[in-house]
Amino acid sequence: MPEVLRLSLRFDRLMDEHEASQMNALQLAYIGDSVWELIIRYELIVRKLNVQHMHKECVRFVNAHSQAVILASVLDLLTEQESEIVRRGRNAHARHPVPKNQNPDDYAMSTGFEALWGFLYLTGQNERIHLLIKYINEVKPDV
Numbered sequence: 001m002p003e004v005l006r007l008s009l010r011f012d013r014l015m016d017e018h019e020a021s022q023m024n025a026l027q028l029a030y031i032g033d034s035v036w037e038l039i040i041r042y043e044l045i046v047r048k049l050n051v052q053h054m055h056k057e058c059v060r061f062v063n064a065h066s067q068a069v070i071l072a073s074v075l076d077l078l079t080e081q082e083s084e085i086v087r088r089g090r091n092a093h094a095r096h097p098v099p100k101n102q103n104p105d106d107y108a109m110s111t112g113f114e115a116l117w118g119f120l121y122l123t124g125q126n127e128r129i130h131l132l133i134k135y136i137n138e139v140k141p142d143v
Helices: 017-021 025-046 051-061 064-077 080-091 104-122 126-139
Strands: none
Touching: 017 080, 017 104, 025 051, 025 080, 025 104, 025 126, 051 064, 064 080, 064 104, 064 126, 080 104, 104 126
């Protein structure tokens, strides 16, 4: 398992699944956005790319369209609870409009995607995170 997934940066305690599932989906997406970007950055660091290439690759994977495509590739693997988190994130409405350069459907899906990562992180499901990352790396969705 990648070191970044074993050594957690939680500063207080893990949330139980009930507590985390009661959070607002946008709160889950807020932390999940950072979790996803950290995972991507870690994967790029391991590949020993130069900073310019790392940035280009990171931008390629950390955007609404790519996250929607990746989410579509893992939907069948999700548990009922994870699917519900994704659904809540997808249906959540931020108080700001969708960025002009983003497709509204992709933006909604990416919010669900980020909510999933936030939920898994806050509940300490590192093995599950690792399993999903391994699957994503194996199927290599076309982003």
